[in-house]
Amino acid sequence: MDNDIITVLLADDHAVVRYGLKAVLQTAPDITVIGEARNGREAVDMAMRLKPDVVVMDLSMDVMDGATATRELQRLECASRILILTMHAEDEYLVPLLEAGASGYLVKNAADRELVDAVRMVARGDQYLRLGAVRALAKELKKREHRAAEQTQYDSLSDRERSILRLIAAGYSGPDIGAQLSISAKTVDTYKQRIHEKIGLAHRPDYVRFAVRLGLLDEGVSM
Amino acid sequence: MDNDIITVLLADDHAVVRYGLKAVLQTAPDITVIGEARNGREAVDMAMRLKPDVVVMDLSMDVMDGATATRELQRLECASRILILTMHAEDEYLVPLLEAGASGYLVKNAADRELVDAVRMVARGDQYLRLGAVRALAKELKKREHRAAEQTQYDSLSDRERSILRLIAAGYSGPDIGAQLSISAKTVDTYKQRIHEKIGLAHRPDYVRFAVRLGLLDEGVSM
């Protein structure tokens, strides 16, 4: 890896986009484009061969999409940093991409300046994320934490309580649940109270949200 | 494609498995193994080059899994038939694989005889599916039909009715829904009646099942 010049491989299935990216990047004296790939497969092959500092990779390519190519390069232990270009701000793909080994994430319509900055940062070994992406990341991480916390709460319930929780979330009434489990509707009431005390679920919507997040409602729906 | 001899390409990342498959297939005088690939990528390359009658492909390979390779070959308009080998009976992958262009589906621990039969059938252009797979296929198709029917039903509702349906499924009570939509709880009652008449949802569990199947509860849960 040269200390002065940053070598870049472009991967995008649209020639015009490659052309545009190249034009923008060539305005920076410290960046040079050493190759262009037309799909993910080519990107992987060329990255392994040319060993660029940075691979600027489109997300949506045929033959092999950018996410798959990223994972692939990671698996092949390619030293190149990967900067993902995405058409729109699809923040939900961010975390999987970062896990797959991407170092940066940028929307295509970002300012030219931003692209150059991103390439430089990524080449330095830093991560580059748009502001929105950072927010999405924080949100996603929080969501995961939250989800883990909910799973822990769910695990802290007794078997009976878990059953009642699931059945309530599935929409069954107290008496219905009692009938299904062959216990009194009054007993079901007691479990509701316990669940409320233990993990704070008070009303039906709370139950449904909780169950949806933990995927408790997907089973048995396979029909 | 020779009318007498069936040419086969094996794709599996375990040499022992390839060896075993080869041994089994070579016992059939009308089958000859013309190549072995160690991963999906190689399988695609070799299939395009060698044009075997049948590609016997493992599902789980690194570099490129069998499903991806199958899609890839389909996209490249490869004339070879593809017979998927799977470790266990993971029937849920069946339909996507068939859509991706696979002609057959076989568990690895199937009898030797079965493998030979499958290769022959697939080479002839027929589809080969294990009994269980056929059942899973029927089930999946039925499920899809059913799902499509439910989607149609959902679409047949008015905007208001759809809102009420979603909110009921989410666990909200009539009065709650009224407050959220700024209408009387009594009006909500009326919508319940309509939904019942129109698409037959009578009790809360019906609502929840319906909504889960159509993915109506996943939104807004992103937190």
Next chain:
DNA sequence: TCGGACCCTAGGGGATTCCCCTACAGATCA
């Protein structure tokens, strides 16, 4: 242009369900 068809709105009233409190027996555990 008039009568359906469809949609949004809403009330009355009985049946059902929910919520909160109390209660007890077996198990487990400190």
Next chain:
DNA sequence: TGATCTGTAGGGGAATCCCCTAGGGTCCGA
């Protein structure tokens, strides 16, 4: 051996649900 957890259940008032009826608006074809 008392404390905590779990499974069980009843009483009673408040909240909700279910079914029926009903008016006003729009749109469209006869």
